[in-house]
Amino acid sequence: MPSPEDQKRAEATVRELFKKELSEAKLPAQKLALADKLFQEAQATKDDPAAAYVLFGMASALAAAGGDLTTSIEMIETAAGRFEMNSASLKLDVLNKALPGLRSGPQPALLAYELADLALNVMEDAILTDQIELAVEAYKLASGIVKRSGDNDLTQEVLSRNHCIQVFQKQYEAFRAAEKQLSVHPDDPAAHATLGRWHCFLKGLWEKGLPHLARAQPAELAALAQADLQSPENPKEQFQLAERWLQYAESESEEAKGHIQLRAAHWYRQALPDLSGLEKLTAQKQLEKLPTVPPLFTRRERGEVVPGNVALQIAGAQVTGTNTTGTYLIDGAISESSIARGTSPVTWTIVLPKLYRLREIRLLLVDPHRVRPRHYGYIIAVSKDGKRFVPLVDRSKGQWMGWQVIDFPARPVRAIQLIGLRESGER
Structure with missing residues (x-):
């Protein structure tokens, strides 16, 4: 890791080079865009380790300030692959700084889920690197807020780690x-x-x-x-x-x-x-x-991270549900001739070929007749094992039309359930 003196020099240079962008990054979207820019610069900087280290750190801090804790943590992990650093401690620092958002943020339940989920990962990393005090601190963070997420599966997972942390x-x-x-x-x-x-x-x-x-x-x-x-x-x-x-x-x-x-x-x-x-x-x-997993400590299934659309038939995704038109949900085509349809309520379950770590779901609600705008009501739930589903978004009320973009804290997903509740044309 670069010396404190080299880091100080590099930070002064970076702040001067990006002075305008740093002063203008006020909104979350602006902070996230600048975080990505600095992260790309860090990866491209090969001949100045101190500058690369500082760029990674500033990018991670901006991502967290922009509300994307998962990206902030991932940036730390990338930096840890290049520098000798206590990544678990840095990750926990990011999570602790985000705690006030549980009181003042717009979506405290989603933030509680993300914080507890990431804290469990930090706990595992700390155990594997023999930093048990840090693991205890991460567990206390997760156990103290997980119930606010409203996610029973994650709550049970956190509580089940209590014996593990006590033994260590x-x-x-x-x-x-x-x-x-x-x-x-x-x-x-x-x-x-x-x-x-x-x-x-x-x-x-x-x-x-x-x-x-x-x-x-x-x-x-x-x-x-x-x-x-x-x-x-x-x-x-x-x-x-x-x-x-x-x-x-x-x-x-x-x-x-x-x-x-x-x-x-x-x-x-x-x-x-x-x-x-x-x-x-x-x-x-x-x-x-014989057991297939140890009763005391095993690493969580975090899901594979793959860019792009993983819910595609050509990639191995499958659909079960009310009728066979559900296959149009995963055919990759966006046309009026390939629309999943049915009389509400209608349910389709998209089963992915493996466990992925997802952070966004996109759904197009089509108006095939265009005589007058049609709106819909629906619920989306997700599952880690394809059996137990957790509600992700409830849009049963309101008038939902066109492209639906559902962003959420990254989580492992094996199956997605779409429940169509109503449509203004009653189909």
């Missing part, structure tokens, strides 16, 4: 003490055991933790880790390694057991294609019983 808090002091001990006594087996358990059994970071477990006590655990580090290719050895991990899991705490069982499942899956007889049957049965 409880183990954190021992983890730091073990790190300090190894800096003085690098062969201490007890300290290696503590670090290995922290990374493997609590976080599931086996590549980082196995070298510690291989030097740990008890000897049984060290031998097991050493065998795992050998990455056996023989299916019988892989099967035996899975069996050993599964047996060892019974000697550990409930918090640790989940990741150990997942490690056993990993080796069962590696061995299964080349096994036969009772070993094959055993591996199949164990895989049916």
Whole structure:
């Protein structure tokens, strides 16, 4: 990361170069436009690290000031890919500065959702980088405001992380003490055991933790880790390694057991294609019983970010619903000959080919006859799993016509439900 002196010099230069734009960026849209401009400049600046760093920071701050917290966070993540920086701390700072908007902003429920959702992501990032105090702060932010979002799924997700954060808090002091001990006594087996358990059994970071477990006590655990580090290719050895991990899991705490069982499942899956007889049957049965996600800590599904329209039939999207004209919603054509229609109420569900992170939905309400303007009423709901839907926008009242652009805080979406409630022509 550039020195404070270089940052100060670069900031003075950037502010002078963009003096006019910075003074004129008063409205949210103007701030967002300038944020994008500075972000593009930051990415293009290769020969002046200090200037690039300052440009990233100013772009992120402007995006947040313009009301787009998700973009602000994404800009920090891009900068973190280029500079060594505490990105989790910077992200949390952005979220804390946005909290007053819950009292004075125009859409407090949407802001509460975005803040809680992003705070959970910061909590995960902080745990993975061993910044537990920061993770606790992020969790407190999320848990303190999530109910204001009105989103039951997100509320339950936040509350379900309470046990996770408590476990990491409880183990954190021992983890730091073990790190300090190894800096003085690098062969201490007890300290290696503590670090290995922290990374493997609590976080599931086996590549980082196995070298510690291989030097740990008890000897049984060290031998097991050493065998795992050998990455056996023989299916019988892989099967035996899975069996050993599964047996060892019974000697550990409930918090640790989940990741150990997942490690056993990993080796069962590696061995299964080349096994036969009772070993094959055993591996199949164990895989049916073993968990697929750890009970304590796993990263959230955030959804893939793809520019452009992902709700297209040619991209793999599908439609189910009241009638087959719903396929016109995803054919990519905008013409009067390809209109989804039906007698209200009508419901269509667009199922996307994978989980995407969406922030905008566009819908064209067509007036096919043009004799007199037609208006519509509708509701849009979204789902992360294609089963449980959360209302996104309720436009059952009012006169809605033409292009509908629904902007919302970025969220993972697998399915979109469109409910047509009324139309002035009663069709």
